[in-house]
Amino acid sequence: MxxxxxxxxxxxHPVFGFTPFPAVAAAISRAGGFGVLGAVRYTAPDELKRDLDWLDAHVGDHPYGLDVVMPAKKVDGVTEADVEAMIPQEHRRFVQETLAEHGVPELDDGEASGWRITGWMEQVARGQLDVALDYPIKLLANALGSPPADVVARAHDHDVLVAALAGSARHARKHADAGIDIVVAQGYEAGGHTGEIASMVLTPEVVDAVxxxxxxxxxxxxxxxxVAxxxxxxxxxxxxxxVWLTTTEADLHSPALTRKLLAAGSxxxxxxxxxTGKPARQLRTRWTDAWDDPAGPGTLPMPLQGLLVAEAVSRIQKHEVEPLLGTPxxxxxxxMNAERSVQEVFDELTRGFEQAxxxxxxxxxx
Amino acid sequence: MxxxxxxxxxxxHPVFGFTPFPAVAAAISRAGGFGVLGAVRYTAPDELKRDLDWLDAHVGDHPYGLDVVMPAKKVDGVTEADVEAMIPQEHRRFVQETLAEHGVPELDDGEASGWRITGWMEQVARGQLDVALDYPIKLLANALGSPPADVVARAHDHDVLVAALAGSARHARKHADAGIDIVVAQGYEAGGHTGEIASMVLTPEVVDAVxxxxxxxxxxxxxxxxVAxxxxxxxxxxxxxxVWLTTTEADLHSPALTRKLLAAGSxxxxxxxxxTGKPARQLRTRWTDAWDDPAGPGTLPMPLQGLLVAEAVSRIQKHEVEPLLGTPxxxxxxxMNAERSVQEVFDELTRGFEQAxxxxxxxxxx
Structure with a gap:
């Protein structure tokens, strides 16, 4: 196709695969698709550099890209500590109570929580971009709003196409006005941050809008x-x-989470x-139930919620506390009912496409 | 196709059109599709007979069908008065307050509310079926669960295919076990009663399940x-x-509602x-906002909610009180941005299909 x-x-194949795992991104590009490495978890430039080195060495001559999370609104000079200070005690208590209720152990001393708010901050995303532009990336995708004009210009100077996710036609038109090259129409059924409009309606609406x-x-x-x-x-x-989360190349670091994904229904x-504080599709767990329960304190806005739960989510994941264990x-x-290699996923995608x-x-x- | x-x-064309309007159903079948008349608003057998007479006279040699609402659970001997008695005063007060807040006038003396709970009761749906089986209908669809076994058998005796709506693969398999002939996979984005699974995921899941x-x-x-x-x-x-609601053959009895539909975005x-008390997609209005507001009393379960709001909805519709005026x-x-004839809708469906x-x-x- x-x-x-x-x-x-x-x-x-016009199949773009977003993944946090370099091995999956490389396999997607090698299979004839376009692998896009999610950068949000790389708060340290060296770690991103290490993984891009690996990806570049294992992708052959195939192109690949990077996905950053660059908020549309810039907040100058705000530190993680400033954000921490805005979290109400009631919410901190609720986190501790919910973890205690399910007997979630602590992290070891000095063990960092994996998911940090800083990955969502513009200065961090710009640092990721500085690193990535030393590699032959062909696509820069932004998951939150349109990237700033200077970032779009810089990408274009490096012959890098810029993509941005949109959940509505209005949102997509804003991206087009910002000079981006590709719109990703993210339907209601998608994992991660999503709007209310389902793909059957959203896709043609965005196609016509841009x-x-x-x-x-x-x-x-x-x-x-x-795909058809x-x-x-x-x-x-x-x-x-x-779909890549249950591939053999993915490394969720949690057999229990893989089992939950393989067993889950639509x-x-x-x-x-x-x-994160914004609506994001994820496995429904006792953890999401607790936050969505009207009897509880409810969630905080982005970026407070992400910072509030970062350590808790790491504890749940590290100790594989099954009732609370989830993922976008x-x-x-x-x-996704059986582990398959990325190549096997592509074999079905292309065969199923031809049959359709x-x-x-x-x-x-x- | x-x-x-x-x-x-x-x-x-394998295009089935559900509509409460006989003129639309006839036009759909004449255009080469399959018109299905929604029966829920016909609480009097004579009215259904009158409209089926008209439909039968105007559909030419084309086939058509009937859609009833037959709840899966039968509640013997329960009258509308029994259900009325179960509605809390707090909820009745909330209806009156919300209507008063928006200055919604009363109905005239003796004017019935259009939408009655009784259309949702099995005995009424059975009465509709008695009437309809005197006509050459080719399809009987049920919008709530699988129809009872004797209804399926009776339809089959009349060479009438039976269809049922499903919002999940599990639901669809129950229909298949009940001996129905066609499953309508109703995605999240659909109007009226819907589940959580969007069409992109639901359709292939149901296809494989049944x-x-x-x-x-x-x-x-x-x-x-x-369609493609x-x-x-x-x-x-x-x-x-x-899509038929804004066709020239449709008769919403409300220019204001037609205007709202033409102006609405996805x-x-x-x-x-x-x-109705069950999740149903509809225009978002001040009326739905009031019921969905956590500060209000919230909705009652089916069938109480439908009975509670029936007269209020009729008052809003008759007097075209725009902020509250809605429809599934x-x-x-x-x-749906311009009024078109049913034939014009079909012309686009077939032309757009070929282009796709x-x-x-x-x-x-x-």
């Missing part, structure tokens, strides 16, 4: 039939995130503010 | 591209409801219990 965008990028800019459909896609559907809706490619996710994932989790085209041509009498 | 199901029913039973995709579909996407996902046809609907409708409302097939064949290199 070839679209204008896949030809431009020189890839075999025409002639290319649109990638995201949300609910994990099989070849769904997304392309029929007018997308120039698909953006998949969830109805076992929830769009909750529990993780989309409704496609219902079809055969079927729809029979229906169309062609 | 032809699928096994459209061939079996002898229709030109194979080889035919599945119609419902939710978010109103253009030819979306739904068929690529494995559906044997599509089930459209919202983000202007909400999945709320305000109308799906996210596709964002693309052309496009996807180019992408597939065929």
């Amino acid at each position: 070839q679209t204008e965008l896949s030809k431009k990028l020189g890839i075999e 025409d002639p800019l290319p649109v990638l459909a995201a949300g609910g896609i994990g099989s070849g039939r769904q 559907a997304a392309l029929a809706l007018g997308a120039q490619g698909v953006w998949l995130g969830s 109805g076992d996710t929830v769009r909750s503010r529990a993780l 994932v989309g409704q496609i989790v219902g079809r 085209i055969d079927r729809i041509n029979r229906i169309a009498g062609r | 032809q699928t096994e199901l459209s061939k079996k029913l002898g229709i030109e 194979d080889p039973l035919p599945v119609l995709a419902a939710g978010g579909i109103g253009s030819g591209r979306q 996407a739904a068929l690529a996902l494995g559906a044997q046809g599509v089930w459209l409801g919202s 983000g202007d609907t909400v999945r709320s219990r305000a109308l 409708v799906g996210q596709i409302v964002g693309r 097939i052309d496009r996807i064949n180019r992408i597939a290199g065929r």
